[in-house]
Amino acid sequence: MFDKLSDRLGGVFDKLRGRGALKEEDVRAAMREVRIALLEADVALPVVREFVEKVTEKAVGQAVLKSVTPGQQVVKIVNDGLTEMLGSEVSELDLAVAPPAIIMMVGLQGSGKTTTTAKIAKRLKDKDNKKVLMASLDVNRPAAQEQLAVLGEQIDAATLPIVEGQQPVEIAKRALQASKLQGFDVLMLDTAGRLHVDQQLMDEMKAVADVATPQEILLVVDSLTGQDAVNVAKNFSEQVDLSGVVLTRMDGDARGGAALSMRSVTGKPIKFVGVGEKIDALEEFHPERVAGRILGMGDVVSLVEKAAQVVDKEESEALAERMAKGQFDMNDLRSQLRQMTKMGGLGALANMMPGMKKAKAAMAGGAMDDKILLRMDAIIGSMTREERVRPGLLNAKRKRRVAMGSGTTVQDVNKLLKMHQEMSKAMKRIKKMGGIKGLMSMFGGGGGAAGAGMGGQDGGLGGMPGLPDMSPGNIPPDLANLLNKKK
Secondary structure, eight states: OOHHHHHHHHHHHHHHHTOSSOOHHHHHHHHHHHHHHHHHTTOOHHHHHHHHHHHHHHHTSHHHHTSSSHHHHHHHHHHHHHHHHHTSSOOOOOOOSSSOEEEEEEEBTTSOHHHHHHHHHHHHHHHSOOOEEEEEOOOSSTTHHHHHHHHHHHHTOEEOOOOTTOOHHHHHHHHHHHHHHTTOSEEEEEOOOBSSOOHHHHHHHHHHHHHHOOSEEEEEEEGGGTHHHHHHHHHHHHHSOOOEEEEEOGGGOSSOHHHHHHHHHHOOOEEEEEOSSSTTOEEEOOHHHHHHHHTTOOOHHHHHHHHHHHSOHHHHHHHHHHHHTTOOOHHHHHHHHHHHHHTTHHHHHHHHSTTHHHHHHHGGGGTOOTHHHHHHHHHHHTSOHHHHHOGGGOOHHHHHHHHHHHTOOHHHHHHHHHHHHHHHHHHHHHHHTTHHHHHHIIIIISSGGGGGOSSOSSSTTTTSTTOOOOSTTTSOHHHHHHHHHHO
16 A cells, blocks of 8 residues: 555655755755655645645754754654644544444445445454444345345354345344344444435435444545545535544555545544455554555554464464574475465565565565565475475485476575575574574663664664664554563
8 A cells, every 4th residue: 555655755755865964945845746746646635735834844944954864854754744644643443332332334335335344343353352243224235234144154243134124224223222132242333335425325324323323433435536535535424423434445555545635634533444355354544654654664563463463373482492593494484484475475564664665676676576475485395304404405406306396497496595595594693692582682682782773873783774773762652562562
């Protein structure tokens, strides 16, 4: 998501970072390019105008122009501005009521409303341990109620039994009664979709809201529709008291205009974003993390959260022990490649890790995609058990056999072996530094040069561009809290 905008802004700020001192004309020229980039990303004109005016006013201040690192200061100001534009803080669902808490889903047809209903229900069930009942009020679209029932079976969540001939308000009353009698924590009402803002259906939606008195009314909109999504949100907010927005298909939205305009134009927070077709492909919307991704600063917190969900704990602990001993064979490499695939592949990781997006683009002229993980796994799979443990056995003849068995070339096999060799050397260096404890000292846990931190300019790994300062006091608070929880 936001790929085009991120690339454009990255080019603008690279020019600023490369200069020792900035003049006011430099900043204003950069802001003009930012303005064009936002408009090309389909951000609403009034939002762009207000954003650029605010940021320019701060960026041409004397404190910035005379700063030791003015380029970085300007980037920080833009980052803060983007975060504010996106909503500043995370807006969570309001479930702090006497059960059942009622969530009403509204939106146009084809926006992914029914699937999003099931995604949120799964999230509430799995992460918040809530007992959820879903009810379809859509009597207009053929098989809409059956679709929700099928999704309910997939996520193991209850759905209200279908009664032929009942109208939406009657279904809402029955769902409310059933959820109270059966002790459900949350009731989700999936209302009928609309091809456009149809007044008859709007009146039906308002009647349901009057009967159910929902704590949350979430509007589901397709982010790929750009400014149309913002206009739909405005129209719905005039009819009912929306509490938030869910943007679907964000993984396919390279521009991001809807997300960047939504909060400013409608005053409604984005609560969730859909990032894929899978039933668990739903993320909480974090404005500061999204701003970081747009500006190529990565999203380390989301990366840690994702890793905690998909990485096998026992497997990771076993690998950590081997790393501490300086051991790292092809089986270990294969394990790491598979965990990367589980976390979304190179594309997802590159967007979350600071500095990695450019590195990925630079590798093989930008041709390095997620298929390479599959090819590397196939190469390791074509090796014998002994070769995986002792890669040094792979002579020219064996390499040809492995290449033929995996459908790759000898050059591909050599690249993988080179990669393993470099990682193995790194593991041995870790052992020399005292194992994992010695490694942790590089992140601010020790003194002297080793304790300089990841982002320092003097020693350690601080010279690597794009890496954040991970020394004590510089770790983002939400990441620090998350890491403390993992302990």
